Amino acid sequence: MVRQLHTGRSGLIPMASIVFFLLIVRMVVLRSKQDSRHQIDHDLLEAFLRHIPDNVFFKDRDSRFLRISRAMAEYIGLPDPKLAVGKLDSDIFSPEHAGQALADEREIIRTGQPQIGVEERETWPDGRESWVLTNKLPLTDRGGQIIGTMGIARNITDWKLAEQRLKHMALHDALTGLPNRVLLQDRLSQAIALARRTRNSVAVLMVDLDRFKNVNDFFGHNVGDRLLEGVAGRLRISLRESDIVARMGGDEFVIVVPLVIADGDVETVASKVIAAIIEPFHIEGHTLQIGASVGISLFPTDGVDPTSLLQFADAAMYEAKKEGGGTYCFFTPELAKTLRRRQTLEKNLHGACSRGEFAVHYQPLISTASGRVTGVEALLRWNHPEEGMISPIEFIPRLEELGLMVDVGDWVLQTACLQIMMWRKQGIQIPRVAVNVSAQQFYRGDLARSVERILCETGLRPECLELELTESLTLDDSAITLEIMRNLKEIGVSLSLDDFGTGWSSLSYLRQFPIDRLKIDKSFLRDISSDPAAARIARSILDLGNNLGLSCIGEGVETRLQREYLHEQGCEEMQGFLFSRALPPDDCGELLRAWKPWRANSPKLQETCVAVEEICLPT
Ligand SMILES: Nc1nc2c(ncn2[C@@H]2O[C@@H]3COP(=O)(O)O[C@H]4[C@@H](O)[C@H](n5cnc6c(=O)[nH]c(N)nc65)O[C@@H]4COP(=O)(O)O[C@H]3[C@H]2O)c(=O)[nH]1
Numbered sequence: 001m002v003r004q005l006h007t008g009r010s011g012l013i014p015m016a017s018i019v020f021f022l023l024i025v026r027m028v029v030l031r032s033k034q035d036s037r038h039q040i041d042h043d044l045l046e047a048f049l050r051h052i053p054d055n056v057f058f059k060d061r062d063s064r065f066l067r068i069s070r071a072m073a074e075y076i077g078l079p080d081p082k083l084a085v086g087k088l089d090s091d092i093f094s095p096e097h098a099g100q101a102l103a104d105e106r107e108i109i110r111t112g113q114p115q116i117g118v119e120e121r122e123t124w125p126d127g128r129e130s131w132v133l134t135n136k137l138p139l140t141d142r143g144g145q146i147i148g149t150m151g152i153a154r155n156i157t158d159w160k161l162a163e164q165r166l167k168h169m170a171l172h173d174a175l176t177g178l179p180n181r182v183l184l185q186d187r188l189s190q191a192i193a194l195a196r197r198t199r200n201s202v203a204v205l206m207v208d209l210d211r212f213k214n215v216n217d218f219f220g221h222n223v224g225d226r227l228l229e230g231v232a233g234r235l236r237i238s239l240r241e242s243d244i245v246a247r248m249g250g251d252e253f254v255i256v257v258p259l260v261i262a263d264g265d266v267e268t269v270a271s272k273v274i275a276a277i278i279e280p281f282h283i284e285g286h287t288l289q290i291g292a293s294v295g296i297s298l299f300p301t302d303g304v305d306p307t308s309l310l311q312f313a314d315a316a317m318y319e320a321k322k323e324g325g326g327t328y329c330f331f332t333p334e335l336a337k338t339l340r341r342r343q344t345l346e347k348n349l350h351g352a353c354s355r356g357e358f359a360v361h362y363q364p365l366i367s368t369a370s371g372r373v374t375g376v377e378a379l380l381r382w383n384h385p386e387e388g389m390i391s392p393i394e395f396i397p398r399l400e401e402l403g404l405m406v407d408v409g410d411w412v413l414q415t416a417c418l419q420i421m422m423w424r425k426q427g428i429q430i431p432r433v434a435v436n437v438s439a440q441q442f443y444r445g446d447l448a449r450s451v452e453r454i455l456c457e458t459g460l461r462p463e464c465l466e467l468e469l470t471e472s473l474t475l476d477d478s479a480i481t482l483e484i485m486r487n488l489k490e491i492g493v494s495l496s497l498d499d500f501g502t503g504w505s506s507l508s509y510l511r512q513f514p515i516d517r518l519k520i521d522k523s524f525l526r527d528i529s530s531d532p533a534a535a536r537i538a539r540s541i542l543d544l545g546n547n548l549g550l551s552c553i554g555e556g557v558e559t560r561l562q563r564e565y566l567h568e569q570g571c572e573e574m575q576g577f578l579f580s581r582a583l584p585p586d587d588c589g590e591l592l593r594a595w596k597p598w599r600a601n602s603p604k605l606q607e608t609c610v611a612v613e614e615i616c617l618p619t
Contacts, residue, residue: 176232210325217443371598462492522556
């Protein structure tokens with residue numbers, strides 16, 4: 001039985017009832033000398049016991065009921081209050097509760113002290129439980145002798161359940177029912193305290209789902225939510241009772257393994273979690289395959305408090321993500337540095353755009369046959385005041401996480417379109433500009449409307465704009481993806497599939513997408529001279545593009561051999577350091593103004609490349 005002395009809520013039993021109750025009690029014990037007066041007292045008591053909505057009882061010194069109110073009779077399941085006379089609490093409640101009530105009443109009889117405002121959890125023989133707010137007092141005769149006890153109790157079960165629900169909601173994740181961040185902190189503190197006493201380790205595993213964002217963006221939040229519930233279920237069943245599983249929000253879960261005996265234990269847990277999540281989920285008619293990246297930190301080796309252990313596990317998880325996901329990494333001291341840097345970057349990223357720290361650089365796209373500039377690719381740069389240029393590979397995922405990529409992406413689009421128009425005014429004709437579009441922009445922003453607005457504002461013709469979609473953002477041929485692509489095509493812009501060959505979805509969906517161009521990922525070109533398989537893949541991509549009527553661009557051309565290879569294989573365009581790195585607008589403008597195309601197989605080709613290398617490579 002749970003009991004709490006309740007001071008703040010005694011107002012739940014109205015004061016008037018208590019005063020009235022005490023007066024009546026007094027009337028009972030002080031017998032009236034006048035019969036008529038006695039009759040009135042009796043009638044008043046009867047009326048009181050019949051109508052008061054609270055549980056009122058009088059008991060003798062042996063804790064047997066003398067009288068109870070009608071409300072109490074209903075509460076304990078008796079059709080008539082008289083039937084309670086002579087009964088004990090043990091005839092009504094569970095032995096545990098009856099024992100506690102008896103002990104309380106003995107104490108009141110012994111000390112003469114009332115017990116006021118006590119919250120009691122009453123348990124019943126059938127396992128039910130209810131809550132009452134009770135005031136118990138000694139019952140005295142005219143001479144002041146204690147002849148028993150009396151009490152008044154209000155049923156507060158509904159209120160108590162609501163309170164418990166609120167408490168649960170405050171400490172648990174509404175979607176999965178798992179402990180939330182607040183409860184996790186508490187449980188982790190307890191696990192640390194226990195491990196400290198028993199000289200053991202605690203492991204914290206940060207689990208982040210791979211490709212979850214794509215599922216959410218692609219199939220909608222409903223499917224995303226069902227997937228998270230599925231993941232929570234799998235985590236629960238693949239771990240021990242004593243392990244703690246919590247959801248931190250989004251697609252991040254935390255597992256705490258208290259009392260780690262050996263390092264191998266943690267690796268087993270991490271592998272189990274990864275294996276459990278990689279199994280396909282079947283949700284609303286879709287078969288979804290995601291993965292998990294797990295970062296691990298240990299108490300006391302890595303940190304001694306919940307906050308740092310969670311941060312370190314998070315840093316290790318990022319490391320696992322960097323390795324391509326589907327794996328686990330332990331925290332190392334070197335990661336602490338990376339973590340600090342990441343935190344600073346995230347802080348700085350917020351105002352970077354408004355502080356004018358972002359810039360767009362341009363890299364020429366070259367026709368393999370003629371050497372003409374067919375366009376430029378716009379590439380985002382972050383000119384950090386202290387760290388200098390930071391690679392987009394490093395900060396674009398952070399921008400996405402911070403939910404800033406849609407705005408920054410729009411800014412890149414606008415800047416690139418304006419730049420082309422500016423170059424045109426300066427007499428530099430650029431047939432097209434290719435702008436990268438992130439998954440967040442593609443699915444979350446209203447991309448088609450932004451593109452239309454920007455084209456209208458800048459005056460660039462739609463056929464001069466190409467949007468580069470990373471292959472990883474196009475999960476499959478869902479209606480949503482196709483619709484967004486078609487909307488963009490209706491505006492008149494062209495679409496290219498970036499990093500082609502690196503994703504897993506490409507071939508089966510290619511035919512359905514209204515795509516104009518494939519960009520062969522630089523990893524294939526890098527190895528064409530040393531790895532026959534890479535050369536064969538590059539050729540197959542070109543054949544595939546050809547067969548589907550798509551033109552191809554070779555990315556990352558750094559050597560003449562690569563350039564010649566692409567030309568021989570019939571690849572229309574190329575891009576790479578051999579011609580130029582991405583340059584700031586003014587430098588790129590100069591390069592483009594001075595650009596001399598070549599004719600295929602002419603000796604000029606070689607000269608041009610040498611000249612370009614000299615101009616561009618040092619930047
Ligand atoms: N090793 C080598 N690399 C070469 C060569 N030629 C070009 N590159 C690099 O390859 C990347 C080509 O861009 P991407 O595949 O779209 O890959 C881009 C793109 O996915 C993303 N990105 C850049 N700007 C934006 C942007 O404005 N929006 C979005 N969503 N993503 C962007 O960041 C990625 C990396 O951009 P960068 O670091 O600028 O890296 C650029 C470019 O500098 C070469 O010959 N050798």
